[in-house]
Amino acid sequence: MIIADRKPIDEILDMIKGCNKILVLGCKGCVTVCNVGGSKEVGILASSLKIARKKEGLSVEIDEKTLERQCDPEYTDQIKDIVDNYDAVISMACGVGPQFLSEAYPNQRFLPAVNTTFFGGAVQHGIWAERCAGCGTCIIHYFDGMCPVARCSKSMLNGPCGGSAKGKCEISKDVDCVWDMIVRKKIEQGRLEDLLEVKPAKDWHTARDGGPRKSVREELVQ
Amino acid sequence: MRLSYPSNVKVIQVPCTGRIDIIHLLKAIEDGADGVYVAGCREGECHYLTGNLKAKKRVQYVKNLLDELGLEPERVEMFNLSAGEGPRFAEIAVEMVKRIKELGPSPVKIKKAA
Numbered sequence: 001m002i003i004a005d006r007k008p009i010d011e012i013l014d015m016i017k018g019c020n021k022i023l024v025l026g027c028k029g030c031v032t033v034c035n036v037g038g039s040k041e042v043g044i045l046a047s048s049l050k051i052a053r054k055k056e057g058l059s060v061e062i063d064e065k066t067l068e069r070q071c072d073p074e075y076t077d078q079i080k081d082i083v084d085n086y087d088a089v090i091s092m093a094c095g096v097g098p099q100f101l102s103e104a105y106p107n108q109r110f111l112p113a114v115n116t117t118f119f120g121g122a123v124q125h126g127i128w129a130e131r132c133a134g135c136g137t138c139i140i141h142y143f144d145g146m147c148p149v150a151r152c153s154k155s156m157l158n159g160p161c162g163g164s165a166k167g168k169c170e171i172s173k174d175v176d177c178v179w180d181m182i183v184r185k186k187i188e189q190g191r192l193e194d195l196l197e198v199k200p201a202k203d204w205h206t207a208r209d210g211g212p213r214k215s216v217r218e219e220l221v222q
Numbered sequence: 223m224r225l226s227y228p229s230n231v232k233v234i235q236v237p238c239t240g241r242i243d244i245i246h247l248l249k250a251i252e253d254g255a256d257g258v259y260v261a262g263c264r265e266g267e268c269h270y271l272t273g274n275l276k277a278k279k280r281v282q283y284v285k286n287l288l289d290e291l292g293l294e295p296e297r298v299e300m301f302n303l304s305a306g307e308g309p310r311f312a313e314i315a316v317e318m319v320k321r322i323k324e325l326g327p328s329p330v331k332i333k334k335a336a
Contacts, residue, residue, distance in 0.1 A: 009291060043245045
């Protein structure tokens with residue numbers, strides 16, 4: 001899923017300066033699962049903003065709503081009757097949400113309340129870690145299910161590098177060296193020679209290097 | 223026991239402090255409460271195992287959030303005591319009321335009244 005973190009309250013307050021009627025819009029997709037932009041977090045942010053405004057003696061009217069997803073016109077349509085009632089809409093979805101909303105409602109201002117960070121998963125409750133870099137050409141089958149593009153600090157495809165020590169990356173003791181993990185797993189499974197195979201250079205044009213990406217599925221396009 | 227505690231403490235009963243969410247504490251502050259405290263069971267003695275430990279983390283979250291909002295984090299607190307400690311319950315109420323009086327009324331409330 002897409003992982004995000006809430007922006008500092010000061011940054012959000014700065015964005016809504018001069019706005020008196022605001023909609024805080026959550027998303028029931030990835031950001032609900034990573035506990036940053038679901039209906040619960042919408043309530044917390046709305047309450048926090050009200051406290052901040054009241055503290056300054058300023059009035060503010062904040063409504064709360066959470067859409068099934070903000071990355072799908074089918075669901076962004078659901079605010080069409082109310083969207084113009086507000087001075088601004090704060091989106092708690094990943095970076096896709098405010099952009100889809102801005103495209104759907106060009107006259108409204110959509111402000112991001114979260115910083116979208118990475119594609120990952122919950123390694124334990126409350127802790128998420130990066131697992132995918134969305135490079136567009138998956139090669140994890142070469143590395144027994146571990147992605148050096150996302151998990152090696154240098155995205156090396158022929159590691160480990162000299163910075164790997166005792167299974168950790170040189171950038172931090174908290175970062176596992178994925179190449180150490182790959183090599184260990186290959187040894188355990190008796191397939192270390194897999195790594196000797198010479199492969200052509202990775203095709204990076206499917207990553208961001210090729211510009212903004214689009215996926216077209218003809219069988220679904222109507 | 224017939225112990226008395228300050229009458230400005232409004233008690234809201236919950237089955238376990240694990241039921242208390244961040245939004246409950248925030249709403250109290252938003253609606254003008256000068257302070258909010260959670261009285262949970264002693265650590266390690268939760269009937270539901272970890273309810274009070276969850277509450278402790280949520281209280282800390284709200285403290286951090288209040289700090290971020292420019293309010294005193296001391297307005298929110300968590301205390302741990304057993305159901306048999308009536309005198310301690312009264313003592314905590316006195317202690318918290320004293321702390322809040324020293325901090326003064328909530329700026330949220332002052333501006334609201336103005």
